[in-house]
Amino acid sequence: MMETLLDAFPTLALLAWEPPGWGANLMRGLGNSLQIALGAYALGLLIGTFGAFGKLHGGPVTRDLLAIYTTVVRAVPELVLILILYFAVTDLVNQGMVAMGYARVQVSGVAAGIAVLGVVQGAYSVEVIRGAIMAVPAGQLEAAKAMGMPPLKTAWRITLPLMLSNAIPGLANLWLIATKDTALLAIVGFAELTLQTRQAASSTKAFLTFFLAAGILYLLVTLLSGVIFGRIEKWARRGQRNHGAGQ
Amino acid sequence: MKNLMLTTIAVLSLGTAAMAETIKVGIASEPYPPFASPDAAGNWVGWEVDMIGAVCKAAELDCVITPVAWDGIIPSLTSGQIDAIMASMSITADRMQTIDFSDKYYNTPTVVMTAKGSGIAPTDEGLKGKILGVQVSTVHQDYAQTHFKDAEIKLYQTQDEANQDLVAGRIDATQADSIALDAFLKTDAGACCEIVGAVADDKDILGLGVGVGLRKGDDALKAKFNAAIAKIVADGTYEKVSAPYFASSIYGG
Amino acid sequence: MSQSDTPKFWQTHRIVLAMFGAAIVVLCVLFLRWDWLPKYLPLIGEGIWRTLWLLAVTSVLGFLLAIPLGLAQAAGPWYLAGPARVFCTVIRGTPLLLQLWLLYYGLGSLFPQFPAIRQSELWPYLRQAWPYAVFALTISFAGYEGEVMRGAFKGVAGGQLEAARAMGMPRLTILRRIWLPLAIQRALPTLGGETVLQLKATPLVATITVVDIYAVASRVRQDTFIVYEPLLLLAVVYMVITGLIVLAFRWFENRVPSRVA
Numbered sequence: 034m035m036e037t038l039l040d041a042f043p044t045l046a047l048l049a050w051e052p053p054g055w056g057a058n059l060m061r062g063l064g065n066s067l068q069i070a071l072g073a074y075a076l077g078l079l080i081g082t083f084g085a086f087g088k089l090h091g092g093p094v095t096r097d098l099l100a101i102y103t104t105v106v107r108a109v110p111e112l113v114l115i116l117i118l119y120f121a122v123t124d125l126v127n128q129g130m131v132a133m134g135y136a137r138v139q140v141s142g143v144a145a146g147i148a149v150l151g152v153v154q155g156a157y158s159v160e161v162i163r164g165a166i167m168a169v170p171a172g173q174l175e176a177a178k179a180m181g182m183p184p185l186k187t188a189w190r191i192t193l194p195l196m197l198s199n200a201i202p203g204l205a206n207l208w209l210i211a212t213k214d215t216a217l218l219a220i221v222g223f224a225e226l227t228l229q230t231r232q233a234a235s236s237t238k239a240f241l242t243f244f245l246a247a248g249i250l251y252l253l254v255t256l257l258s259g260v261i262f263g264r265i266e267k268w269a270r271r272g273q274r275n276h277g278a279g280q
Numbered sequence: 281m282k283n284l285m286l287t288t289i290a291v292l293s294l295g296t297a298a299m300a301e302t303i304k305v306g307i308a309s310e311p312y313p314p315f316a317s318p319d320a321a322g323n324w325v326g327w328e329v330d331m332i333g334a335v336c337k338a339a340e341l342d343c344v345i346t347p348v349a350w351d352g353i354i355p356s357l358t359s360g361q362i363d364a365i366m367a368s369m370s371i372t373a374d375r376m377q378t379i380d381f382s383d384k385y386y387n388t389p390t391v392v393m394t395a396k397g398s399g400i401a402p403t404d405e406g407l408k409g410k411i412l413g414v415q416v417s418t419v420h421q422d423y424a425q426t427h428f429k430d431a432e433i434k435l436y437q438t439q440d441e442a443n444q445d446l447v448a449g450r451i452d453a454t455q456a457d458s459i460a461l462d463a464f465l466k467t468d469a470g471a472c473c474e475i476v477g478a479v480a481d482d483k484d485i486l487g488l489g490v491g492v493g494l495r496k497g498d499d500a501l502k503a504k505f506n507a508a509i510a511k512i513v514a515d516g517t518y519e520k521v522s523a524p525y526f527a528s529s530i531y532g533g
Numbered sequence: 534m535s536q537s538d539t540p541k542f543w544q545t546h547r548i549v550l551a552m553f554g555a556a557i558v559v560l561c562v563l564f565l566r567w568d569w570l571p572k573y574l575p576l577i578g579e580g581i582w583r584t585l586w587l588l589a590v591t592s593v594l595g596f597l598l599a600i601p602l603g604l605a606q607a608a609g610p611w612y613l614a615g616p617a618r619v620f621c622t623v624i625r626g627t628p629l630l631l632q633l634w635l636l637y638y639g640l641g642s643l644f645p646q647f648p649a650i651r652q653s654e655l656w657p658y659l660r661q662a663w664p665y666a667v668f669a670l671t672i673s674f675a676g677y678e679g680e681v682m683r684g685a686f687k688g689v690a691g692g693q694l695e696a697a698r699a700m701g702m703p704r705l706t707i708l709r710r711i712w713l714p715l716a717i718q719r720a721l722p723t724l725g726g727e728t729v730l731q732l733k734a735t736p737l738v739a740t741i742t743v744v745d746i747y748a749v750a751s752r753v754r755q756d757t758f759i760v761y762e763p764l765l766l767l768a769v770v771y772m773v774i775t776g777l778i779v780l781a782f783r784w785f786e787n788r789v790p791s792r793v794a
Contacts, residue, residue: 052321108775110736127359213628224347232318238444239642240639241642248631252626450641
């Protein structure tokens with residue numbers, strides 16, 4: 034079976050794990066992609082949580098600044114933002130260091146990638162989390178207040194669990210965007226899956242084989258994430274009467 | 281807290297100063313055989329990679345090879361993500377306005393490659409109405425836009441992709457370094473094509489050979505690179521590194 | 534702009550913020566390099582035109598493709614619903630950049646094996662990059678919007694369709710006169726957002742040699758070694774186009790009667 038496949042498509046041998054196969058390279062790229070996606074997602078959630086809080090409870094200046102942040106980031110292509118942030122942020126950090134009399138620091142590719150994609154993710158997270166918090170029934174919060182629950186405890190015990198089930202579909206979507214946006218880092222030369230694929234394809238001229246293989250890897254990540262987020266949503270909705278979106 | 285952070289950074293920077301100086305040498309993340317390309321094991325191999333090793337050893341520098349996207353390699357240098365560029369970058373007046381260069385470490389002619397029997401000459405006349413593919417932000421792009429005004433010019437991220445489109449018949453010709461195109465012609469895919477000749481020289485655009493790109497003002501590093509290049513050329517290391525790749529020296533006159 | 538019932542837009546802090554913003558703009562104009570602008574103005578115009586053209590063509594084609602994709606998933610038999618579902622999942626599950634490269638370079642590597650393709654009448658088009666860009670962006674839009682249309686078709690109230698059926702309306706007429714308009718009306722609010730996302734996807738075509746506004750900015754960066762100014766210009770151009778899209782859809786939505794229960 035394997036051999037007939039190889040006879041029909043000799044380029045499949047290029048996907049082998051050991052050199053001369055490029056399989057290990059692709060998996061390294063996938064590892065890098067996932068690492069950046071996870072980091073950027075976490076950073077995005079952090080920004081999103083504080084941003085949503087700021088948009089809901091902050092002063093007028095905070096609210097307007099956050100509005101500018103989310104509007105600008107969502108209006109400009111990620112590719113352009115990545116280029117601006119990638120060069121500008123490292124440049125500013127280094128100019129600051131030199132101005133203070135210190136040596137230049139080297140910003141690693143991973144750190145820069147996480148920071149850049151995290152800022153982009155943050156803008157979307159703010160909106161998802163804000164929407165989810167606003168969808169928490171007011172009666173629940175009033176009940177908590179009436180019972181004399183302190184505000185922090187209300188946030189932890191009432192708002193967060195109720196908000197989570199609302200937010201999960203949006204957050205799942207954001208995670209998928211994060212994994213796919215890592216491909217854009219190929220443009221700045223970061224060795225994630227898409228760039229590794231392009232290098233392998235260029236070197237071996239087996240363009241179709243490698244791009245298809247990478248497509249399958251991305252698809253597996255998407256499908257697997259779908260299963261995991263489905264579980265999480267089920268868990269977050271435990272104890273709620275209407276399962277799924279009320280149709 | 282802030283003090284603590286600053287102290288840590290200070291210690292770190294002292295630490296790097298005390299060791300044999302570590303610098304990041306940027307290469308293009310796009311494969312550019314036979315100078316620098318990744319192999320199936322994920323290592324960067326090629327003449328230029330070996331040359332980086334030899335130069336850094338002679339300069340007593342601890343060099344870390346850092347792949348950067350070619351079209352962002354100069355901003356990466358000026359913004360401090362890398363400290364030097366050794367990516368077959370030609371020394372040109374245009375680039376000298378932004379960055380500095382060491383002395384050259386190789387110099388090869390620029391040629392045009394077409395499909396076999398195309399009858400295209402490497403002149404403006406010959407390329408009139410044809411589609412010429414070049415790699416973006418290279419001397420070849422600059423040259424083609426200046427001298428081949430009657431050709432349609434298509435820009436590629438990598439020379440490999442331009443070659444690929446020549447094979448596919450989407451472009452009529454591509455202009456690049458003779459060594460890089462020679463290497464392509466030796467592959468299976470290269471059977472389609474041939475080099476039709478060198479372009480007329482234009483030192484202002486094509487430059488004075490390939491040098492190490494450095495930040496302006498990094499004169500100490502520049503002196504180190506210059507001394508190291510002179511040393512390896514003089515003591516035969518240069519020939520030894522080149523022998524497995526090239527039949528004749530590519531140092532150029 | 535006088536709204537008496539809503540809070541005043543020009544509150545004190547907003548005036549201060551706007552002054553800050555204006556100061557930043559003035560600083561950018563004065564201290565950054567813009568001397569390259571006149572020379573590249575014609576190219577920039579062409580680039581913007583090509584971006585808008587790509588956006589318009591691929592959004593319209595993609596939306597037309599999304600209707601059957603959504604309908605097949607919402608109400609089609611399994612042999613239509615299955616492939617439509619797989620198509621949407623694959624498109625949404627892989628990066629557009631990869632799809633683009635797969636189409637352009639992957640297919641490009643097949644051409645030499647079939648000399649017939651080069652002799653065919655389609656070759657002058659297959660030779661260029663823009664058909665691949667249009668195709669990739671179209672199926673991408675169709676994949677995302679097909680998912681939206683699936684929900685929209687499913688969400689149309691059953692009573693409406695039953696009423697039409699009870700009146701003896703033929704099935705195709707029901708689809709044309711009742712189901713489709715109601716579904717599009719439901720999908721309209723997301724359509725603006727999807728179009729903005731599509732705009733943000735267009736710069737990727739620069740990587741397969743299509744010269745859109747992003748490619749023009751890259752060219753400026755490479756010709757002049759100026760890093761930030763062309764990128765800032767790009768950001769402004771995309772923000773303006775996004776603003777126009779949002780306004781256009783708001784105007785459009787206001788014209789469509791929306792009395793949804």
